[in-house]
Amino acid sequence: MHHVARRAGAGAVTQGGPDAPRVASTRTIVIGVVLVVVLAVGLVLLLARAAGYQQVLDALEGADGTWLIACLALEALSYAGYVVCLRAVVAMDGGPRLSPGLSTRVWLASVGATRIVSPAGVGGLALIYWLLRRAGLAARAAAGKVLGFNILIFAMFGAWAFAASLVILLSVGQDAPFGMTLPWLVVVPLFAIAGLWLSQGPRGERVSRDTHRGWLRKALAAAVTGIIVARRALRPRQHDGRAVWGGFLYWAGDVACLWAALRAIGADVSIQGVALAYATAYLAMLLPLPTGGYGAIDAAATFTLTVLGIPLAEAVVGVVVWRFFNFWLPTIPALIELARTRELGRRLAEDAPVRTPDPTAGPAG
Numbered sequence: 001m002h003h004v005a006r007r008a009g010a011g012a013v014t015q016g017g018p019d020a021p022r023v024a025s026t027r028t029i030v031i032g033v034v035l036v037v038v039l040a041v042g043l044v045l046l047l048a049r050a051a052g053y054q055q056v057l058d059a060l061e062g063a064d065g066t067w068l069i070a071c072l073a074l075e076a077l078s079y080a081g082y083v084v085c086l087r088a089v090v091a092m093d094g095g096p097r098l099s100p101g102l103s104t105r106v107w108l109a110s111v112g113a114t115r116i117v118s119p120a121g122v123g124g125l126a127l128i129y130w131l132l133r134r135a136g137l138a139a140r141a142a143a144g145k146v147l148g149f150n151i152l153i154f155a156m157f158g159a160w161a162f163a164a165s166l167v168i169l170l171s172v173g174q175d176a177p178f179g180m181t182l183p184w185l186v187v188v189p190l191f192a193i194a195g196l197w198l199s200q201g202p203r204g205e206r207v208s209r210d211t212h213r214g215w216l217r218k219a220l221a222a223a224v225t226g227i228i229v230a231r232r233a234l235r236p237r238q239h240d241g242r243a244v245w246g247g248f249l250y251w252a253g254d255v256a257c258l259w260a261a262l263r264a265i266g267a268d269v270s271i272q273g274v275a276l277a278y279a280t281a282y283l284a285m286l287l288p289l290p291t292g293g294y295g296a297i298d299a300a301a302t303f304t305l306t307v308l309g310i311p312l313a314e315a316v317v318g319v320v321v322w323r324f325f326n327f328w329l330p331t332i333p334a335l336i337e338l339a340r341t342r343e344l345g346r347r348l349a350e351d352a353p354v355r356t357p358d359p360t361a362g363p364a365g
């Protein structure tokens with residue numbers, strides 16, 4: 001398990017030692033920022049040209065400031081939900097109890113690593129792993145927490161997509177192509193059933209510890225370990241339900257921010273329609289792309305919104321506004337926190353002691 005997490009950071013994660021992982025040099029950060037800015041400007045100009053510059057300008061000029069304030073509040077709610085969920089999962093089974101401030105710094109540092117360093121969020125996960133090691137967790141425990149948290153977050157993402165697809169399929173408030181809803185209604189239950197079966201009882205415990213026979217078995221063991229941790233996180237007695245409602249708020253806030261951005265420019269779309277477009281577009285984040293998938297998700301979100309009947313100009317402006325709150329707003333503090341990784345690691349070592357030697361130990365079922 002330790003080797004799986006260490007390789008996720010491309011060899012950059014240390015074994016809990018005093019030096020921070022070499023996630024980014026100043027040169028890497030500067031190049032990354034320039035690349036993201038160039039991508040952002042190029043993409044916006046390209047989409048605006050396709051939609052018509054005048055139509056885009058008209059949509060921008062007519063934006064309702066009240067809805068923009070709502071975007072800010074909803075995205076702040078999303079950030080808070082992520083931090084609450086992370087704190088709850090880390091603290092489970094005797095893990096370190098991170099303060100809200102330290103948890104927020106861990107989240108920001110991981111966002112910075114995802115923005116600049118690695119594709120598909122791997123840099124952020126590797127950094128969280130290293131920070132948990134600095135907080136005193138054993139290698140297998142830290143890897144289990146990181147994987148379990150990530151699986152829990154994306155399980156709730158799948159639940160959102162399934163619910164939105166079901167509501168739309170029942171013809172409640174939004175039309176969408178059948179081919180856009182059906183995959184979520186089929187794939188999400190299949191993944192849920194497979195995950196539950198693999199991680200159940202003695203079978204799950206056996207598979208999670210089978211790390212000695214090839215990379216495929218090691219990858220499966222890591223995945224099952226994460227599923228076991230995520231399943232325990234779903235039990236309210238672990239943390240008074242904070243992991244569940246925190247993960248719910250994370251996705252709800254971000255989806256609602258996109259919906260509010262569209263409402264700000266007068267687009268007529270239901271919240272379940274936005275949730276379906278959001279989920280479909282968000283798959284671009286899972287592609288092995290640098291800069292946190294910037295560009296791919298923007299183009300994908302614009303396209304999926306037009307499939308739901310939103311005019312292209314309104315879709316372009318709505319996505320640009322949403323990404324300002326979703327992507328750009330936390331980026332500067334995230335990069336600052338990324339540069340302070342060593343100091344954050346020292347704070348975790350001093351202020352977040354572990355109460356048990358192996359917080360992931362326990363029954364698999």
